[in-house]
Amino acid sequence: MGKKASLFSTAPGIIVVGAFIGSAAALLSVLGNPANMGICVACFTRDLTGALGFHRASSVQYLRPEIPAFILGSFAAALLAGEWRPRSGSSPFVRLLLGALAMIGALVFLGCPWRAWLRLAGGDWNALLGLAGLFAGILVGIVFLKRGYSLGRNYPQPASLGLVMPLLAAALLVLLALSPLFGRDAAGNPTGPIFRSVKGPGAEAASELVAAAIGLAVGFLAQRSRFCTVGALRDLVLFRDARLFLGLAALFVSALIVNLATGRFHPGFAGQPIAHSDGVWNFGGMALSGLAFTLAGGCPGRQIFLSGEGDGDAGVFVVGMILGAAISHNFNLASSAAGPSPYGPAAVIAGLVLTLAIGLGFRERASAA
Amino acid sequence: METTPSIVVDARGLACPEPVMRAKAALVRAKGGSVEVLVDNGTSRDNVARLASREGRAAEIRDNAPDGWRIIISAAGI
Numbered sequence: 181m182g183k184k185a186s187l188f189s190t191a192p193g194i195i196v197v198g199a200f201i202g203s204a205a206a207l208l209s210v211l212g213n214p215a216n217m218g219i220c221v222a223c224f225t226r227d228l229t230g231a232l233g234f235h236r237a238s239s240v241q242y243l244r245p246e247i248p249a250f251i252l253g254s255f256a257a258a259l260l261a262g263e264w265r266p267r268s269g270s271s272p273f274v275r276l277l278l279g280a281l282a283m284i285g286a287l288v289f290l291g292c293p294w295r296a297w298l299r300l301a302g303g304d305w306n307a308l309l310g311l312a313g314l315f316a317g318i319l320v321g322i323v324f325l326k327r328g329y330s331l332g333r334n335y336p337q338p339a340s341l342g343l344v345m346p347l348l349a350a351a352l353l354v355l356l357a358l359s360p361l362f363g364r365d366a367a368g369n370p371t372g373p374i375f376r377s378v379k380g381p382g383a384e385a386a387s388e389l390v391a392a393a394i395g396l397a398v399g400f401l402a403q404r405s406r407f408c409t410v411g412a413l414r415d416l417v418l419f420r421d422a423r424l425f426l427g428l429a430a431l432f433v434s435a436l437i438v439n440l441a442t443g444r445f446h447p448g449f450a451g452q453p454i455a456h457s458d459g460v461w462n463f464g465g466m467a468l469s470g471l472a473f474t475l476a477g478g479c480p481g482r483q484i485f486l487s488g489e490g491d492g493d494a495g496v497f498v499v500g501m502i503l504g505a506a507i508s509h510n511f512n513l514a515s516s517a518a519g520p521s522p523y524g525p526a527a528v529i530a531g532l533v534l535t536l537a538i539g540l541g542f543r544e545r546a547s548a549a
Numbered sequence: 550m551e552t553t554p555s556i557v558v559d560a561r562g563l564a565c566p567e568p569v570m571r572a573k574a575a576l577v578r579a580k581g582g583s584v585e586v587l588v589d590n591g592t593s594r595d596n597v598a599r600l601a602s603r604e605g606r607a608a609e610i611r612d613n614a615p616d617g618w619r620i621i622i623s624a625a626g627i
Binding site: 189261263265267269270325326330332333334335336406411414415418419420421423477478491 | 561562563564565566567569570573589590591592595596599600603616
C-alpha cells in the first residue's frame with residue numbers, strides 16, 4: 181500500500197498528474213466545453229445545481245458529467261489503494277458554510293482556482309487579479325492556521341456513510357443519461373428538472389462520454405497524487421514544500437501549450453470568454469474563495485476527491501458549494517460578462533466577515549496533542 | 550536499539566495541513582529529540598514523512614498503530 185502511494189507522491193508523479201489535468205482541461209475546451217473552462221469545479225458544480233433546478237439561470241444549467249465522474253474516479257482509486265476510509269465529524273456544519281461562501285466568491289470572479297489558472301493559460305489577464313486575490317485569501321488562512329485554527333478531528337464511520345457520495349454520483353450520471361423532465365406546464369414547457377441550457381455556457385459541452393471518461397481519469401489520478409490547487413500555494417508558504425505546487429505549475433504550462441498549439445491563446449483584459457474585467461471584485465471574489473478553501477483544507481477539486489474516498493465532511497462541503505451556487509443565482513450575486521452584479525460586492529464583504537469570524541472562532545482544543 | 554520518543558503527537562482524525570504543523574511544532578519542542586506521530590490517513594503519513602526528510606531526519610513508518618500508522622522521526626544527528 182505504501183509503495184503504491186509513493187509512486188504518486190514523488191515530484192515526477194505529481195508533475196505527470198498536473199500535466200494530464202492541464203492538457204485534458206484545455207482539450208475539453210477544444211472538444212466543446214466553454215472557453216478557458218475545460219474544467220472548472222465551481223462552474224460545473226453551479227451548472228449541475230441549475231440542471232437540478234436549484235437555481236433557474238437558464239444559461240448555466242447542465243448536469244456536467246465531470247463532477248460525478250471525479251467522485252467515482254477518486255472512489256475507485258481509494259478502493260484499489262486501500263485508502264477508502266469512511267469518516268466524518270469535523271465540524272460538518274461549518275464546512276457547509278465554507279463551501280457556500282467559497283462558491284459565492286468564485287461566482288463573483290467567475291471561476292474556481294482551477295479555472296483561474298486555465299483562464300491565465302488562455303491569455304485572460306483578469307485572472308491575474310483573481311489569482312492575487314486567491315493568494316491573499318490563502319495567506320490570511322495560513323495566519324489562522326498558525327494561530328491554531330482547527331475544525332477538529334473526524335472519526336471513523338460505517339461503510340454506508342462512505343457510499344453516499346459515490347452512489348449520489350452514480351445517480352446523477354443516470355439522471356444525465358435519461359434526462360427526465362419532472363414537470364411541464366400546460367404549454368409543454370419544462371417547469372422541472374433535469375434542465376439543460378439551450379444557449380450560453382451551459383449549452384457548450386464536450387460529448388458526455390468523453391467528459392465522463394476524462395473526469396474518471398482525473399478523479400483517479402488526483403486521489404492518488406493528492407492534487408490540490410489551494411494546498412499547492414499553502415504548502416509552499418507554510419512548509420517550503422513545493423510538491424503540490426509542481427503539479428499546479430504543470431497544469432498551467434500544459435494548458436498553455438495546448439492553447440498555443442490550437443490557436444486558443446488570446447492575451448488581453450477585454451472581451452475574455454465568460455469573464456469580466458472589474459479588477460477589484462475579481463480580486464475580492466477570489467480572496468473570499470481562497471480563504472474559505474484554506475479554512476476547509478483544500479480546493480473545490482480536492483474536496484470532491486476527498487468526498488469520493490469516504491470523507492463525509494468533504495461531502496458536506498460539496499453540498500455547501502451546491503447551496504452557494506443556488507444562493508448566488510437566486511439572489512443575483514453572481515457576476516456576468518458585463519461585470520459584477522449590483523449585489524455581488526456586498527455579498528463578498530459579508531462573506532469575508534463571516535469567513536474571518538470562522539477563522540477566529542475555531543481553535544485547537546486545549547487538550548489536543 | 551530503540552529509543553522511545555519523549556513526545557507523541559496524536560494527529561489521527563486531522564486533515565492536512567494540521568498533522569504536519571503539529572509534527573513540526575513537536576520537533577521544535579523536542580529540541581532535536583525523536584518524535585512519534587500517529588496518523589490515520591495516507592496523505593498525512595506521506596506528508597509527515599516528507600517533513601522529516603526536509604528536516605534532515607529519518608522517518609520510520611510502522612503499520613501497527615490502531616487505525617493507522619506510527620511514524621517515528623529520529624533524533625537529529627543520528
